[in-house]
Amino acid sequence: MQRKASARWQGNLQYGKGTLNTESGALKDIPYSFATRFESAPGTNPEELIAAAHSGCYAMALSGALAKKGFNADTLDVSATVTIEKNGDGFTINSSRLKLRAQVPGIDKKLFESIAQDAKVNCPVSKLLKADITLDIDFHETMSPSQHAH
Template identity: 65%
Template sequence: MDRKASALWEGDIKNGRGQLSSDSGVLKNHPYSFATRFGDTPGTNPEELIAAAHAGCFTMALAGALGKKGFTADKLETSATVTIGKDGEGFKIGSSRLKLRAQVPDIDEKTFRAIAEDAKANCPVSKVLNAEISLEIDFHQSIHAGASH
């Protein structure tokens, strides 16, 4: 299975501009620039897209891992913060910090944390990143009406 995206860049690094597109059409000639990547100018950048991919991949992997163990989440909400910094002459993505809020019925926190850590280590985006990946969990066991514990 292949998924494709493309980038077009015109000009030099500081004053040039680019466009990002994806085969799905989610991105279609979406502008990006040095200022959207390294400054505070509104717009997207590769790190933001990696953060979105990591949050989405991890959350989906966690839902799948929970299902394999017989659990279904009421809600999994993940944010990812990707940090880019200087690395010698260039730049490097040094970390991706996942922050998860979870509501899952009928599972103890220890079991949930073990499943979440495994999903963090094994989702495809985690595997491709050569960065430190951390996971902060805010876990709440859901209580369904009529459930006995």
């Protein structure tokens, strides 16, 4: 199974702008920019989307892990805080902090915490954050505006 999303960026880093789209249409031409990523401008950014993916994936992974042990959660409220920090000349996404509030009938705290920790490690997005990343490049050289004048 594969899921696909795309980004389009125009301009330089600080003043350029971009849009994000998902194959499903859940995101369609959603704007993002330097200001939505590193300042407080309205709009989304890659870290917010990683946080949404991580919290959603973890909630499902935990639900499945609980079910394997015979438990069914009433509610699993999960948030993820993804941190990006300046690192030399660039930036590093250095953490995703999951926060869980759960109501699960009939389970003792120690067993629940064990299952919850195991689900954190085995959540597919948690694994992705440690994965090998591949890159396929399709580059088309274009002339700069000054080259058009010749």
